[in-house]
Structures are given as structure tokens and as C-alpha cells.
Amino acid sequence: MMEFLAMGGYAPYVWGSYLVMAGLLVVEMVQLRYRRRSLMGWLRRMARLTDQEAK
Amino acid sequence: MSERSIQWFRFTAPANFYDLAGRLVPWFAALTVALFAAGLYLGLVVAPPDYQQGDSYRIMYIHVPTAWMGMFLYVLMAIYAAIGLIWRIKMAEIMAKAIAPTGALMTFFALWTGALWGRPTWGVFWVWDARLTSMLILLFLYLGYMALHAAIDDRQRASNASAVLAMVGVVNVPIIYFSVQWWNTLHQGASITVTDAPTMATIMFVTLLIMTLAAWMYSIAVVLARARIEVLERERKASWVKERLEAET
Amino acid sequence: MFRSLFALLRRDLTLALRRPQDALTVVGFFVVVVALFPLGIGPDPEFLRSLAPGVLWVAALLAVMLSLERLFSDDYRDGTLEQMLLVPEPLGLLVLTKTFAHWLITGLPLVLISPLLAVQLNLRADEIVMLMLALLLGTPILSLIGSIGAALTLGLRGGGVLIALLILPLYAPPLILGAGAVDAVMHGASAQAHLSLLGAMMVFALFATPWATAAAVRIMLD
Amino acid sequence: MTFESSGLADRKLRAVDLAAERGERRLFEHLHFSLSPGQLLQVSGRNGSGKTSLLRILSGLSRASEGDVFWGEERIQSIDGGTGSCLGYLGHHNALKEDLTAEENILIAVRLGGGSPDRDAALSMLERLGLAGYEDLPTRFLSQGQKRRVALARLLLQRRPLMILDEPYAALDVQVIDVLRSSIEGHLAQRGMIVITTHQAVDIDGDCHSLHLG
Numbered sequence: 001m002m003e004f005l006a007m008g009g010y011a012p013y014v015w016g017s018y019l020v021m022a023g024l025l026v027v028e029m030v031q032l033r034y035r036r037r038s039l040m041g042w043l044r045r046m047a048r049l050t051d052q053e054a055k
Numbered sequence: 056m057s058e059r060s061i062q063w064f065r066f067t068a069p070a071n072f073y074d075l076a077g078r079l080v081p082w083f084a085a086l087t088v089a090l091f092a093a094g095l096y097l098g099l100v101v102a103p104p105d106y107q108q109g110d111s112y113r114i115m116y117i118h119v120p121t122a123w124m125g126m127f128l129y130v131l132m133a134i135y136a137a138i139g140l141i142w143r144i145k146m147a148e149i150m151a152k153a154i155a156p157t158g159a160l161m162t163f164f165a166l167w168t169g170a171l172w173g174r175p176t177w178g179v180f181w182v183w184d185a186r187l188t189s190m191l192i193l194l195f196l197y198l199g200y201m202a203l204h205a206a207i208d209d210r211q212r213a214s215n216a217s218a219v220l221a222m223v224g225v226v227n228v229p230i231i232y233f234s235v236q237w238w239n240t241l242h243q244g245a246s247i248t249v250t251d252a253p254t255m256a257t258i259m260f261v262t263l264l265i266m267t268l269a270a271w272m273y274s275i276a277v278v279l280a281r282a283r284i285e286v287l288e289r290e291r292k293a294s295w296v297k298e299r300l301e302a303e304t
Numbered sequence: 305m306f307r308s309l310f311a312l313l314r315r316d317l318t319l320a321l322r323r324p325q326d327a328l329t330v331v332g333f334f335v336v337v338v339a340l341f342p343l344g345i346g347p348d349p350e351f352l353r354s355l356a357p358g359v360l361w362v363a364a365l366l367a368v369m370l371s372l373e374r375l376f377s378d379d380y381r382d383g384t385l386e387q388m389l390l391v392p393e394p395l396g397l398l399v400l401t402k403t404f405a406h407w408l409i410t411g412l413p414l415v416l417i418s419p420l421l422a423v424q425l426n427l428r429a430d431e432i433v434m435l436m437l438a439l440l441l442g443t444p445i446l447s448l449i450g451s452i453g454a455a456l457t458l459g460l461r462g463g464g465v466l467i468a469l470l471i472l473p474l475y476a477p478p479l480i481l482g483a484g485a486v487d488a489v490m491h492g493a494s495a496q497a498h499l500s501l502l503g504a505m506m507v508f509a510l511f512a513t514p515w516a517t518a519a520a521v522r523i524m525l526d
Numbered sequence: 527m528t529f530e531s532s533g534l535a536d537r538k539l540r541a542v543d544l545a546a547e548r549g550e551r552r553l554f555e556h557l558h559f560s561l562s563p564g565q566l567l568q569v570s571g572r573n574g575s576g577k578t579s580l581l582r583i584l585s586g587l588s589r590a591s592e593g594d595v596f597w598g599e600e601r602i603q604s605i606d607g608g609t610g611s612c613l614g615y616l617g618h619h620n621a622l623k624e625d626l627t628a629e630e631n632i633l634i635a636v637r638l639g640g641g642s643p644d645r646d647a648a649l650s651m652l653e654r655l656g657l658a659g660y661e662d663l664p665t666r667f668l669s670q671g672q673k674r675r676v677a678l679a680r681l682l683l684q685r686r687p688l689m690i691l692d693e694p695y696a697a698l699d700v701q702v703i704d705v706l707r708s709s710i711e712g713h714l715a716q717r718g719m720i721v722i723t724t725h726q727a728v729d730i731d732g733d734c735h736s737l738h739l740g
Binding site for chain 4: 305307308311312314315318319322323381382383384386387388389390391392393395525526
Binding site for chain 1: 095099100104110111114118121156157160163164167168171172175273281284287288291296297300303
């Protein structure tokens with residue numbers, strides 16, 4: 001296991017590549033999810049407001 | 056013929072796109088997870104170390120696919136932008152805009168991994184190698200596209216103007232690539248280019264293929280998800296948006 | 305047709321002559337940037353000489369880029385650009401004419417002043433000739449590509465900075481070829497290939513960019 | 527004289543099912559009208575109702591989000607030589623170069639339009655609009671109203687069958703309004719067409735129609 005993590009002495013480079021990529025991919029997905037949530041919430045609020053106006 | 060064109064038209068209509076993409080995204084996401092899992096296992100555990108570069112060559116499994124994705128996505132973005140500009144198809148405009156951030160991210164990964172691979176290989180983080188330099192310029196092109204899109208308030212004008220920029224960019228990409236390569240050979244720079252792994256073993260090749268597919272699936276999933284959000288934003292007053300809102304609570 | 309284009313050319317040149325400070329600012333910028341380089345990298349003549357092609361080209365490129373903001377923005381603000389859309393000539397040709405006038409006002413002076421700066425950086429006579437030749441072929445490319453960026457940023461806040469982000473990446477090929485031509489002469493090689501590629505690029509830009517610029521102008525005025 | 531010579535005579539201007547958007551807002555839709563030679567169309571409506579957008583669409587500067595504008599049987603975007611060959615447009619901007627004189631501004635515009643510059647015609651037009659003596663001053667020395675008049679002089683000299691005027695009366699004083707009105711009436715009498723927006727009600731002798739937006 002340690003041997004695997006050491007990557008033959010190249011650990012900082014290999015893991016630096018893979019982990020940064022994994023991290024940023026997660027950031028992109030979380031950001032999308034957050035954007036979708038807030039947009040949906042906003043659209044619902046707007047829809048409710050227009051409904052109230054109509055009544 | 057006419058039936059087919061009607062079919063095509065159906066998917067360019069925002070509401071249909073929204074539903075279709077909503078059904079597709081989970082599938083592409085699942086494929087992404089499966090392919091990444093397989094690719095990472097093969098690339099990090101199964102594949103043997105390179106006889107020259109040791110384990111550092113494993114960076115290739117993400118460097119090469121992301122570099123390809125960065126370039127492919129730019130071309131794809133320009134194609135969508137052109138379709139949107141010429142035939143005024145809203146969905147194409149939205150797709151172009153949705154591709155840009157992912158394309159830029161992929162290009163950034165290619166640069167980042169290239170630098171980290173360069174250090175053990177050449178002893179420096181950055182060499183002005185033809186491919187890395189072209190990728191850097193490609194990243195700037197992406198950033199310019201997104202900055203222009205963000206700078207213009209009117210959505211229609213923003214789409215049209217950045218479409219012109221994307222088309223100009225895509226014409227320039229090969230010119231830039233060849234001139235940079237030419238410059239590189241003239242200046243006798245680094246003679247090892249990053250992607251020339253010496254005699255690639257089958258297992259390495261298969262792994263690379265799987266990782267490339269994974270990058271594709273990831274890009275498709277994320278771009279479709281982002282395009283759905285863009286559609287909602289653009290069409291927020293349309294009646295179909297309201298129906299979907301109620302259905303998804 | 306040539307009468308309209310000539311009228312436009314003359315108008316732009318007249319306007320530039322009535323406000324010569326605009327063109328002179330660009331030349332001044334070029335000179336100052338080049339003069340700052342030795343302060344940053346030291347006075348060693350041989351070292352300066354080896355950097356000279358790149359320094360001169362980058363400075364020229366930045367000077368052209370800085371001047372671009374003015375290419376359409378004055379006409380945009382006072383409404384003459386709008387009227388130009390109604391001129392019964394192809395907009396691409398009008399835009400090309402304006403770009404040509406802009407090059408005469410800003411690009412050509414850079415070519416003419418470059419020998420002076422080249423001498424300061426210890427370039428030899430044959431290298432200076434090549435520098436001027438490369439700039440003569442290259443600065444029109446810079447203006448033509450830049451006109452797209454100038455059109456795309458019409459009426460935007462912070463347009464000047466945005467232009468830089470949009471077009472500087474596209475300036476890589478002319479920079480490589482132009483600086484490379486001088487470099488080749490410096491190392492006793494032939495600059496034939498550089499010059500022919502630069503020429504080809506200029507012809508391509510001459511035919512392709514006006515249409516992109518015209519499309520951009522229409523979009524930004526829509 | 528009429529506009530027979532230009533080969534554009536007796537063409538109608540037609541708007542078919544026109545719609546416009548600004549930002550996300552729909553300004554107007556299903557707009558139909560047609561304008562024949564000798565007719566004037568006055569477009570009215572509150573601020574932001576899309577008057578300027580309509581005029582820009584009619585002149586081919588903006589694209590309608592739906593519908594088409596026809597000049598005779600041709601779509602206005604596909605006219606030979608562009609829309610500028612059949613219409614003159616005066617928008618909010620005067621489109622004058624501040625460093626050039628009134629006369630230079632006018633003559634350059636005529637040359638750009640492909641016409642041959644007629645200095646005497648330019649001077650007499652400036653005189654008619656009360657600008658005698660100002661023709662060789664750079665226009666930056668002129669007042670707002672005087673600049674507007676120079677722009678009007680340029681438009682009138684272009685002699686296009688269709689004139690599109692966006693708030694031409696803005697910043698004009700009373701005598702000049704009279705001059706402009708007589709120019710408009712003259713244009714209509716020569717079987718020209720005019721589309722105009724204005725806040726003031728101006729009574730013009732001729733075949734006037736009105737269109738209310740919003």
C-alpha cells in the first residue's frame with residue numbers, strides 16, 4: 001500500500017495531477033448543482049409572486 | 056424527409072431538449088463513474104511502470120485525454136456557435152455557452168498535468184514545448200470567449216458576438232499550432248514531446264482509451280447539465296418552465 | 305465604389321491630422337516600452353542585441369493593441385458607425401478601409417520609428433532592414449486581427465482590457481514569424497521562409513478578417 | 527422632381543407580423559402596416575414602448591425577432607446595395623464628426639453614399655435651415671439644436687425615397703420646426719415616404735397615418 005502511494009518516488013507529481021483534477025471536477029459538479037438549486041428556488045419564488053398577483 | 060426534419064426540430068425546441076437532457080444526464084454520469092473507476096484501476100494499479108520514466112508516466116492517463124478534450128470541445132463549441140449564429144437556433148447558442156467552462160477546465164488540466172509531468176521528466180515545471188504553448192493559448196481563447204460572453208448584458212447579442220469570436224478562434228487554432236511548432240523546432244527546444252511515450256504497451260493503450268472515453272462521458276454529462284440550467288434561465292417566462300417546476304417539487 | 309471608400313479614407317486621415325496627438329501617443333508608448341526593457345534586464349549590449357527582435361515586436365504588438373480601442377469607438381459614440389451601416393457599399397470594404405486608415409496612422413509610424421530603437425538595442429544594419437520589412441508585413445496583420453476585437457468590444461465597459469484578452473492570443477503567429485525573421489538574419493540564416501509565411505498570413509487576413517469585423521459591427525449595433 | 531429616376535419609385539414599405547424584443551422583454555408583436563408613396567406614418571407611444579426599435583428594424587439596422595419588412599416585393603435586408611440605397615435614417619445621434627465643419631460633414635456623407643458632392647446645394651440647404659455663416663465652423667462649436675439641423679440637412683440632401691426620423695424635433699427651435707415641416711411636406715408631395723416618431727403633435731399637410739405602440 002505504501003509502495004502504491006509512493007508511486008516509485010514520483011508521488012507529488014502523480015498524486016498532484018490526479019487529486020487536483022478530481023478536486024476540480026468535484027468543484028465543477030457541486031457548482032452546477034448549487035446553481036441549479038438556486039435557480040429553481042428563484043424561479044419558484046417568481047412563479048408564486050405572479051400567482052399572487054393574478055389572484 | 057419532412058418527418059425527419061420535424062424530429063430534428065423537436066429536439067432543438069427548448070422544452071424537449073430540457074426533458075431529453077434530463078433523462079440522459081444520469082446515464083452519462085453513471086458511464087463516467089464506471090469508466091473512471093476502470094481507467095484509474097488499470098492506470099494506477101495494473102499497468103506496469105514505464106522502463107524509462109518509472110511511475111511518473113502515469114500522469115499521461117489524464118494528461119492526454121484532457122488535452123484532447125480541450126481541443127475537441129473548442130471545435131465543437133465553435134460549430135455550435137456557428138449554427139446558432141447562422142440559423143439562429145437557440146439551443147445551439149446555449150450548447151456553445153455551456154461547453155466553454157468545461158473546455159477551459161479540460162485545457163487547464165492538460166496544462167497542470169503537463170507541468171507536473173515535466174518536472175520529473177525535464178527537471179523544470181514548464182518548458183516552452185510546442186504542445187504546451189498551444190494549449191496555453193487555447194486556454195486564453197476559452198477565457199476570452201467566456202469573458203466576452205459575460206461582458207455583454209443582452210443575451211442575444213452576447214451569443215452572437217461570442218460566436219464570431221469562437222469562429223475566428225477556431226480558424227486560428229491550427230495556424231497557432233503550426234506556427235508554435237515551427238518556432239519550437241527553430242529554437243531547438245525540448246526534444247522529448249510529452250505525448251510520445253516510447254512504444255506503448257497494449258495495457259497502456261487500453262487504459263488511455265478508457266480514460267479518454269471517461270473524459271468524453273464526463274464532458275457530455277456536465278455540458279448537458281449546464282445547458283439545462285441555461286435553458287431554464289433563458290426561458291424562465293415560458294409556460295413549459297412552470298410545468299416542469301411544479302412537476303419537480 | 306472607390307469614390308465612397310476613398311472619401312472614407314480621406315475622412316479618417318483628416319480627422320487624425322486634426323488630432324495628431326492620438327497617433328503620437330501610440331508611437332510614444334512604443335518608444336517608452338522599448339526604453340524600459342534595458343532598465344529591467346541590464347545594459348549588456350550583446351544580451352540586449354539578442355533580445356531585441358522579441359522586445360521590439362512585443363512592444364509594437366502592445367502599441368497596436370492599445371490603439372485599437374479608438375478604431376471604431378469614436379464613430380460608435382457619435383453615431384457615424386450606425387450611418388455607415390446604411391452606406392450602399394459592402395460593410396466589409398468600409399471596415400477594411402477604416403482599418404487601412406488606422407494602420408497608416410498607427411502601424412506605419414511604428415515601422416518608421418523602429419530603426420531608431422533598433423540602433424539603441426545594438427542591431428546591425430541588415431538586421432534593421434529585416435526588422436522594418438517584417439514590421440511592414442506584420443503590423444497590417446495586427447491591425448486586421450485587432451479590428452475584430454475592436455468591433456466585438458464596442459460599447460462595453462472595460463472594453464480596452466477585454467480587447468487584450470480577446471486578441472493577444474491571436475497575435476502569437478505574427479509575433480513568432482516577425483521576431484523570428486530578425487532572429488534568423490541575426491544568426492546568419494535566411495529569413496525567406498518567415499517573410500513568405502508572414503506575407504501569406506497578411507493576404508489571408510486581408511480577405512478573411514473584414515467579414516468577421518463587419519459581422520461583429522452589425523451584431524454590436526443590432 | 528419625384529423618385530422615378532432612382533428606379534425605386536412607387537414601392538410600398540410593408541411590415542408583416544413584426545415582433546421585437548429588447549433584453550428579455552417583448553416590445554411589440556403581430557405588427558402589420560403598409561406605407562405607400564406620399565404617405566407619412568407617425569409612430570407614437572410612451573418611452574420604452576419600442577418606437578426606436580421599430581425604426582431601427584425598418585431601416586435594417588436591427589433584426590426583428592419575428593416577421594419581415596418588405597420594400598416593394600423584396601425583403602429589406604436583401605436589397606441591392608443595402609437598405610441605405612432606399613432610405614435615410616436619423617437616429618438619436620447626429621452622426622457628426624466634431625472636428626469637421628458642417629459643410630465637410632455633409633459633403634463626406636454624400637460622397638460615402640456614392641453621390642457626387644454638390645457644394646452649392648449643401649450651402650443652400652444649410653441656409654434654409656438657418657445655418658448660414660456656420661458652415662465652416664467645426665461642429666463642436668455648434669449648439670445642440672444647430673447640430674441637429676446639420677444632421678437634418680444631410681438627411682434631406684441624401685434624397686432617399688424613404689426618410690426615417692427618430693425624434694427629429696428634439697432640440698429644435700420654433701422657426702426650424704416650421705422649416706422642417708415644410709421639408710417634410712415637400713418630400714411627401716414628391717411621393718416620398720416618411721416614418722417619424724415624435725412627442726409633440728405636429729400637424730403636417732398630407733396623407734398622414736398614425737401607429738400607437740404599447
